[in-house]
Amino acid sequence: MKIHSLFLLFPFFGLSQTVEVKYYNNQIFKSDQIVEYIPREIKPNYAQNHYSYTLINSNNISVFKNDKIVEISLENDTINEIELYEIFGDKHIVVEEKNTKPFDYSSKESLILKDFNSKTLEFERKLESKVIVKDSLINWEWKPIKGTEEILGYKCKKAITNKYGSIKTAYYTEEIPISDGPFNHTGLPGLILKISSEKNEIIAYEIHKKKENIRIEKPTFEGKKLTLKELEKEINKLNNKYQIEFDNKIKNQ
Secondary structure (H helix, E strand, O other): OHHHHHHHHHHHHHOEEEEEEEEEEEEOOOHHHHOOOOOOOOOOOOOOOEEEEEEEEEEEEEEEEEOOOOOOOOOOOOEEEEEOOOOOOOEEEEEEEOOOOOOOOHHHOOOEEEEOOEEEEEEEEEEOOOOEEEEEOOOOEEEEEEEEEEEEEEEEEEEEEEEHOEEEEEEOOOOOOOOOOOOOOOOOOOOEEEEEEEOOOEEEEEEEEEOOOOOOOOOOOOOEEEOOOHHHHHHHHHHHHHHHHHHHHHHHO
């Protein structure tokens, strides 16, 4: 059974309602040892349920954005030692960082516009500077899998994707037949209430529905414009740059 055939049973454009969903975005750690490597002064920023986001969907338009971010920092920590065992095997390398950089809250900010009339996606992204990405809605190539889960009283079915080389599981409810979800996720025959991956979990914690549509003001995006493919190239360039800088730092120890 294919997801797109299910979607025909729940036409998105026939709906007349407004849905507001609040999500938490949490990072998942495999072990307590990994958490210990996080500098003490920024560790509180990795607490569960700290970063909240709101999705508003009405009249075939949706906006997803972060709620106010409460900055957390601890004083009097100036030196952080990171022991790197797993990456380098038997070779024991200690990297000493003085005056640890403040936590980068801009990495948690998000502003995403999805227009289901024109089937377009537009959002801000912070690289070395802010860029604007505008392209078609992403085809996530979802595949249904067995199993259900109840989230906020809604029965959710499951689907997975390996788009962009990362396996994600979506939990969506056909009780709210809107093909939308957190961040840039769409394409299922129901509202996505949870997205989980190896390192991250996005989960709804509040849902509000109104029978009438409201007018959503589209945000104004300003900055260098890229397509999704162009964004991917820019990210790869930055990753290569940071890897070279890190390798040079290790060599100089």
